[in-house]
Amino acid sequence: MTGYDECASLIEKKKIPFIERLRHAVEIKSVSNDPAARKEVCRMIDWTQKELEKLGTKCEQIKNGKQKLQNGEEIDLPPVLFGTLGNDKSKKTLLVYGHLDVQPADKSDGWNTDPFKLIEIDGKLYGRGSTDDKGPVMAWINAIEVMQELKMDIPINIKFVLEGMEESGSEGLDEILMKHKDSFLSDVDFTCISDNYWLGKTKPCITYGLRGICYYCVEVKVCKQDLHSGVFGGTVHDGMSDLCWILSQLTEVDGTIKINGLKEMVAPVTDEERALYEKIDFDINEYKNDIKVEKLTTEDKVKVLMNRWRFPSLSVHGVEGAFSGPGAKTVIPCKVKGKFSIRIVEGMEPEAVDKCVTDHLNNLWSQRKSPNHFSVHPLQGSLAWVADYNHPHYQAGAAAIRKVYGVEPDYTREGCSIPVTLTFQELTQKNVMLLPIGACDDMAHSQNEKINVSNYIEGTKVLAAYLMELGKL
Ligand SMILES: NCC(=O)N[C@@H](Cc1c[nH]cn1)C(=O)O
Ligand SMILES: [Zn+2]
Numbered sequence: 001m002t003g004y005d006e007c008a009s010l011i012e013k014k015k016i017p018f019i020e021r022l023r024h025a026v027e028i029k030s031v032s033n034d035p036a037a038r039k040e041v042c043r044m045i046d047w048t049q050k051e052l053e054k055l056g057t058k059c060e061q062i063k064n065g066k067q068k069l070q071n072g073e074e075i076d077l078p079p080v081l082f083g084t085l086g087n088d089k090s091k092k093t094l095l096v097y098g099h100l101d102v103q104p105a106d107k108s109d110g111w112n113t114d115p116f117k118l119i120e121i122d123g124k125l126y127g128r129g130s131t132d133d134k135g136p137v138m139a140w141i142n143a144i145e146v147m148q149e150l151k152m153d154i155p156i157n158i159k160f161v162l163e164g165m166e167e168s169g170s171e172g173l174d175e176i177l178m179k180h181k182d183s184f185l186s187d188v189d190f191t192c193i194s195d196n197y198w199l200g201k202t203k204p205c206i207t208y209g210l211r212g213i214c215y216y217c218v219e220v221k222v223c224k225q226d227l228h229s230g231v232f233g234g235t236v237h238d239g240m241s242d243l244c245w246i247l248s249q250l251t252e253v254d255g256t257i258k259i260n261g262l263k264e265m266v267a268p269v270t271d272e273e274r275a276l277y278e279k280i281d282f283d284i285n286e287y288k289n290d291i292k293v294e295k296l297t298t299e300d301k302v303k304v305l306m307n308r309w310r311f312p313s314l315s316v317h318g319v320e321g322a323f324s325g326p327g328a329k330t331v332i333p334c335k336v337k338g339k340f341s342i343r344i345v346e347g348m349e350p351e352a353v354d355k356c357v358t359d360h361l362n363n364l365w366s367q368r369k370s371p372n373h374f375s376v377h378p379l380q381g382s383l384a385w386v387a388d389y390n391h392p393h394y395q396a397g398a399a400a401i402r403k404v405y406g407v408e409p410d411y412t413r414e415g416c417s418i419p420v421t422l423t424f425q426e427l428t429q430k431n432v433m434l435l436p437i438g439a440c441d442d443m444a445h446s447q448n449e450k451i452n453v454s455n456y457i458e459g460t461k462v463l464a465a466y467l468m469e470l471g472k473l
C-alpha cells in the first residue's frame with residue numbers, strides 16, 4: 001500500500017515545480033494595507049482558487065464588506081476563499097486556514113533582492129510572503145497534490161478558509177465566519193493553521209498560544225497645512241514634539257509598559273508554567289545573533305520567552321504625516337499620527353485595554369499643556385488564544401513531525417497575532433493547532449524574508465504526514 005515513504009520521495013522529486021508554485025505566488029503583489037494593491041490581493045485569491053480547483057476542491061469566494069479609507073472613500077474588501085475537498089460522511093473534517101496577503105515591501109527598505117521575485121540563494125528562497133504565509137499555503141496544496149498523484153486515500157475531508165486581509169487585522173473575516181457557523185463550519189472537527197515559525201532553526205515545534213493585539217493611532221493637529229519652519233518656527237506649538245513626547249511616555253527603557261491598569265489584568269505565572277518554560281531549549285545568544293541585536297531587555301532565558309509570549313509588550317511603529325524621506329526638508333508638519341500597538345495576553349480584553357490606554361494618553365496630554373488638537377483612535381483589537389496541547393489533535397501533529405524529522409517537537413507559544421484563531425476555536429468548539437514549517441530566522445514582516453528550501457519541502461512532508469495521521473483519530 002502506498003504510504004508516507006512514497007509520498008516523501010515524490011515530494012522530493014517535485015521540489016522544482018513546488019518552488020515554481022511558490023515563485024508564482026510571491027510574484028503577485030498582494031499587499032493588503034495598500035488600497036492600490038487591492039486588485040492584486042484579489043488576483044492572488046483567484047489564482048489560489050484555480051490551484052485548489054485543480055485538486056478537485058469546490059471553491060466559493062465569499063463577498064466581504066467595504067473598507068473605509070482615511071479619506072472617507074469606501075472600497076471593497078477582498079473576498080474570503082472557502083474550499084471543500086471531500087465530503088465523505090464517514091471521515092472527519094479538517095479546516096485549514098491561511099492568508100494570501102502580505103506585508104508591504106520595497107527594495108529601498110533594504111532588501112538585497114526584489115521582494116516580489118522569489119530568489120534562491122544558498123538553499124534559501126527570498127521573497128515577500130515566502131514564509132508568511134504563501135509558502136505554508138502552497139505547502140498544503142503540494143501535500144494534497146502528491147497524495148492525489150499517488151492515488152492515496154486522503155483519510156479526511158478538508159475545508160479551506162483563505163483570506164486576503166490578515167496582515168491588516170482580518171477585516172470582515174469574523175463576521176463572515178459567524179454567518180457560516182451552522183453551515184460551512186458546522187462539521188469541522190479540527191482546525192490547523194500554518195502561519196508561524198519554529199523557535200529555533202533546526203527543531204520543529206507545535207504552537208498552542210498566540211498573543212492578541214490592540215492597535216492605536218494618536219493624532220496631533222497643529223493647523224490646516226504644513227508650514228515653513230524658518231518662517232513660522234518658534235511661533236506655533238510643534239506637533240511632532242508633542243507626539244514624540246507622548247510616545248516616549250508609554251514604556252520604560254527596558255520596555256516595561258507604563259500604562260496604569262494593564263499589569264493587573266495579566267494572570268500571575270504559576271510554578272508549573274515556569275517549569276515548562278525552563279525546559280524549553282532556547283539559546284539567547286543565537287537569538288541575539290539571528291536578529292542582530294547586541295543587548296536584550298533581559299538576558300534571562302525564561303524572561304525572554306515570557307516577554308515574547310506570556311506578557312504584553314508595546315511597540316511604536318511609525319508616524320504618518322511626518323517628514324521621513326532623505327535630505328533635509330524644513331517643514332513643520334500640520335498633522336501627525338503616531339501608531340503603536342500592544343500585544344495582549346489572556347486576561348486582557350481589548351475594550352478594557354482601550355480604556356486604560358485612552359485614559360493614560362488623555363492624562364498625558366493634559367500635562368503637556370499644548371494648544372494643539374489631540375485625539376486617540378483604537379484601530380484594531382483581538383484577543384489572545386491558548387489551546388489544549390494535550391488534545392489528540394496535537395498528538396497527530398507530533399506524530400507527523402516524528403515521521404519527517406525523527407524528533408519530538410517543542411510545544412511553543414508565539415508572540416504574534418492571528419486574530420481568527422480564537423474565532424475558529426469558539427465557532428467550531430473544536431481544537432485548533434498551529435503547525436509551523438518556517439524557521440525562527442525567516443524574518444517575516446522584515447527585509448529579506450525567506451523560507452529555507454528544506455523547510456518548504458520537509459514542511460510539505462509534515463503536512464502530508466499530518467493528513468495521514470488525522471485519519472487515525
Ligand atoms: N503570521 C501572523 C502575523 O504576522 N500576524 C500579524 C497580524 C496583524 C494584526 N494586525 C496587523 N497584523 C501580526 O502582526 O501579528
Ligand atoms: Zn501570517
Ligand SMILES: [Zn+2]
Nearest residue numbers: 132167444445
Ligand atoms: Zn504576518
